[in-house]
Amino acid sequence: MRVLILGGDGYLGWPTAMYLSKQGFEVAVVDNMIKRYWEAQVGVEPLIPIRSLRRRIDFWNEITGLKIKSFIGDISENSRFVYNTISNFDPQAIIHYAEQPSAPYSMVTRNSCLETQRNNILGTLNLMFAIQRHNPDIHIIKLGTMGEYGTPNIDIEEGWLDVEHNGRKDRVLYPKRPPSFYHLSKVHDSANLEFACRIWNLRVTDLNQGIVYGIETDETILHDDLNTSFHYDEYFGTVLNRFVAQAVLGMPLTVYGKGGQTRGMLNIKDTLKCVELAINNEANAGEFRVFNQFTETFSVYQLAQKVVEAGKGLGLDVSIGEYGNPRAEAEEHYFNARHTGLHDLGLVPTYLDNKIIQRMIDVVTKYQHRIDRANIEPTVKWNSK
Amino acid sequence: MRVLILGGDGYLGWPTAMYLSKQGFEVAVVDNMIKRYWEAQVGVEPLIPIRSLRRRIDFWNEITGLKIKSFIGDISENSRFVYNTISNFDPQAIIHYAEQPSAPYSMVTRNSCLETQRNNILGTLNLMFAIQRHNPDIHIIKLGTMGEYGTPNIDIEEGWLDVEHNGRKDRVLYPKRPPSFYHLSKVHDSANLEFACRIWNLRVTDLNQGIVYGIETDETILHDDLNTSFHYDEYFGTVLNRFVAQAVLGMPLTVYGKGGQTRGMLNIKDTLKCVELAINNEANAGEFRVFNQFTETFSVYQLAQKVVEAGKGLGLDVSIGEYGNPRAEAEEHYFNARHTGLHDLGLVPTYLDNKIIQRMIDVVTKYQHRIDRANIEPTVKWNSK
Numbered sequence: 001m002r003v004l005i006l007g008g009d010g011y012l013g014w015p016t017a018m019y020l021s022k023q024g025f026e027v028a029v030v031d032n033m034i035k036r037y038w039e040a041q042v043g044v045e046p047l048i049p050i051r052s053l054r055r056r057i058d059f060w061n062e063i064t065g066l067k068i069k070s071f072i073g074d075i076s077e078n079s080r081f082v083y084n085t086i087s088n089f090d091p092q093a094i095i096h097y098a099e100q101p102s103a104p105y106s107m108v109t110r111n112s113c114l115e116t117q118r119n120n121i122l123g124t125l126n127l128m129f130a131i132q133r134h135n136p137d138i139h140i141i142k143l144g145t146m147g148e149y150g151t152p153n154i155d156i157e158e159g160w161l162d163v164e165h166n167g168r169k170d171r172v173l174y175p176k177r178p179p180s181f182y183h184l185s186k187v188h189d190s191a192n193l194e195f196a197c198r199i200w201n202l203r204v205t206d207l208n209q210g211i212v213y214g215i216e217t218d219e220t221i222l223h224d225d226l227n228t229s230f231h232y233d234e235y236f237g238t239v240l241n242r243f244v245a246q247a248v249l250g251m252p253l254t255v256y257g258k259g260g261q262t263r264g265m266l267n268i269k270d271t272l273k274c275v276e277l278a279i280n281n282e283a284n285a286g287e288f289r290v291f292n293q294f295t296e297t298f299s300v301y302q303l304a305q306k307v308v309e310a311g312k313g314l315g316l317d318v319s320i321g322e323y324g325n326p327r328a329e330a331e332e333h334y335f336n337a338r339h340t341g342l343h344d345l346g347l348v349p350t351y352l353d354n355k356i357i358q359r360m361i362d363v364v365t366k367y368q369h370r371i372d373r374a375n376i377e378p379t380v381k382w383n384s385k
Numbered sequence: 386m387r388v389l390i391l392g393g394d395g396y397l398g399w400p401t402a403m404y405l406s407k408q409g410f411e412v413a414v415v416d417n418m419i420k421r422y423w424e425a426q427v428g429v430e431p432l433i434p435i436r437s438l439r440r441r442i443d444f445w446n447e448i449t450g451l452k453i454k455s456f457i458g459d460i461s462e463n464s465r466f467v468y469n470t471i472s473n474f475d476p477q478a479i480i481h482y483a484e485q486p487s488a489p490y491s492m493v494t495r496n497s498c499l500e501t502q503r504n505n506i507l508g509t510l511n512l513m514f515a516i517q518r519h520n521p522d523i524h525i526i527k528l529g530t531m532g533e534y535g536t537p538n539i540d541i542e543e544g545w546l547d548v549e550h551n552g553r554k555d556r557v558l559y560p561k562r563p564p565s566f567y568h569l570s571k572v573h574d575s576a577n578l579e580f581a582c583r584i585w586n587l588r589v590t591d592l593n594q595g596i597v598y599g600i601e602t603d604e605t606i607l608h609d610d611l612n613t614s615f616h617y618d619e620y621f622g623t624v625l626n627r628f629v630a631q632a633v634l635g636m637p638l639t640v641y642g643k644g645g646q647t648r649g650m651l652n653i654k655d656t657l658k659c660v661e662l663a664i665n666n667e668a669n670a671g672e673f674r675v676f677n678q679f680t681e682t683f684s685v686y687q688l689a690q691k692v693v694e695a696g697k698g699l700g701l702d703v704s705i706g707e708y709g710n711p712r713a714e715a716e717e718h719y720f721n722a723r724h725t726g727l728h729d730l731g732l733v734p735t736y737l738d739n740k741i742i743q744r745m746i747d748v749v750t751k752y753q754h755r756i757d758r759a760n761i762e763p764t765v766k767w768n769s770k
Contacts, residue, residue: 079495110464110514114507121506121573122499125566129495153555154548161560163539163548168719170538175546175557181510184580188506188573195569199713199767328584334553382584 007097018219106182150177156337159290210264210294213240252321259301264294295349310357392482403604461508491567535562541722544675595649595679598625637706644686649679680734695742
């Protein structure tokens with residue numbers, strides 16, 4: 001089975017490519033390296049040096065005897081490239097990670113906001129049109145985020161909501177309350193894709209992913225040249241990844257406000273398994289299927305406490321800081337999100353424990369000399385001029 | 386009071402500019418004339434010749450002694466222009482009509498879809514950022530459309546819905562089911578604007594307008610050089626405007642499918658009054674206020690019957706055609722939409738009657754020689770490759 005991965009140079013895209021290649025899928029990746037360019041613009045870099053995508057692929061193909069292909073181009077600007085790539089590789093499934101993935105980046109300036117929405121929305125539209133033209137049966141697996149829902153005062157369902165109003169009923173796309181221009185771009189994408197299912201009978205799985213943590217997968221650990229892009233900075237570093245770097249540096253963990261923000265989380269290895277489950281259980285023609293892709297729920301404060309505890313086991317004295325919240329978000333709220341779809345397909349979760357955090361601390365410690373303190377504290381404010 | 390009108394060259398923008406100027410507002414208009422360019426690309430033109438925006442403004446200023454100003458530029462591409470215009474004119478309210486307004490146009494090709502979403506979304510984002518920076522108290526009055534809701538099986542509320550789910554309650558943005566890439570662009574805009582209200586305390590009124598009909602306002606009839614851009618074609622002609630042109634030509638009215646599609650409608654003169662009511666009753670700081678802006682509800686078939694009847698009174702033999710539906714939409718459905726907000730502010734509706742349709746028929750008859758038959762029948766199909 002041929003699987004095309006858009007955004008194959010990224011934190012999740014590259015491990016997904018290796019994992020699926022090893023599982024026996026015929027894999028090709030697409031990227032234009034623009035995330036490396038955005039990183040350079042805001043002055044951040046991966047903690048662990050990563051090789052060029054070309055070198056990583058060549059090395060993977062050398063040591064495994066497998067064959068990942070690559071197509072280098074911009075899916076948001078170059079519709080001809082998207083169509084040619086899909087015609088040429090003729091995939092049965094496409095995993096779509098090719099988006100600007102940072103909420104804070106989208107909130108820096110007018111330009112970073114517009115670039116985020118332009119890149120994400122137009123890239124997804126080009127993808128939809130190319131699939132419709134080449135082969136509407138290709139299964140699109142689109143990475144979204146749990147953050148799109150915001151923190152409603154009602155239970156979060158998997159993408160759709162059965163509503164009763166004034167004695168009548170309907171089933172509607174779950175009403176979302178996205179908390180950044182980045183999250184808004186993902187909501188727009190989902191709405192465009194759901195429409196494409198209605199008019200063109202496309203098959204779409206929307207994976208609303210929780211916050212991913214982790215540095216290593218079974219494939220990245222094979223060799224340093226296979227590392228993925230791990231970030232601890234305020235832009236591209238997710239919360240647990242950031243906390244681990246802070247713990248290693250001996251700086252207080254940057255909990256925003258009261259830390260009562262509760263979020264779904266998952267291990268990077270589970271991301272790969274979830275994507276594989278989605279590929280192997282495709283959406284029906286015309287179906288816009290949504291899974292909430294996370295395995296556990298923690299408040300930010302609980303996460304910080306877990307890092308404190310794991311640090312203690314390694315003789316690290318980790319403290320929890322109090323930071324004014326740079327974001328516009330509720331610090332205490334109801335949160336109860338359904339996430340049974342992927343479990344029903346057979347997901348066996350990797351739960352966060354001391355050992356996992358301690359292994360992360362060990363790896364980060366090895367690269368401690370590369371941590372840039374200037375990039376850790378939050379500087380991007382949601383309500384700044 | 387200073388009011389800036391974005392899209393001041395358009396079917397509604399230009400009459401709004403004259404109307405508000407006459408009511409004593411200090412008016413400036415912004416446009417980049419791109420709709421004239423889109424029209425030329427798909428080979429359509431207004432039925433009644435219109436002068437350049439510059440000539441229309443000069444003429445208005447000459448005969449009234451009033452002073453409409455103009456700023457020519459692209460709000461989607463040129464953020465500096467948007468900011469400079471707003472700083473320079475320093476309006477208290479901005480009416481935002483500056484969007485690609487046609488559902489069929491957005492469905493023609495990949496390119497027309499991407500251009501619609503790019504233009505509409507990025508233009509609205511540039512507007513939000515300029516207001517946030519210059520003066521967050523400026524009241525944004527954004528034109529949306531009733532079409533964004535689709536045809537849900539529950540009552541349509543004004544923008545927000547009180548939901549009860551599993552015994553808990555929340556108030557959410559009304560879940561929409563937009564029926565075209567154009568409608569999707571408007572939904573995206575609304576979501577971006579609602580977010581700006583939350584983080585920047587902007588004041589926004591979203592006017593979800595029904596289908597507008599009509600050729601004349603009290604201002605356009607003052608002189609031929611003040612006419613507005615009236616379309617009868619499949620791209621930019623709204624349903625009643627199209628039917629009137631068909632009646633004059635003696636061709637069967639293009640009812641799609643069963644004609645049970647039920648829609649909110651309003652007279653072009655009521656659009657102007659609604660916008661004025663919104664200006665005079667501004668949204669609160671941080672409020673995303675939504676009004677459903679229509680006065681009556683008809684099915685497409687009922688509308689066609691009204692045109693048949695009005696034609697009969699003028700000795701025209703009008704027939705109703707049966708066309709395969711080019712759109713993906715329900716032809717029979719529930720439709721009950723609240724529209725009390727503007728009535729509560731004092732709207733006195735102009736109801737559609739025989740006389741109004743007959744006057745439209747008279748005006749169109751005068752320009753009958755300019756009707757291009759090639760542009761009347763629907764050619765854009767929602768599910769074509």
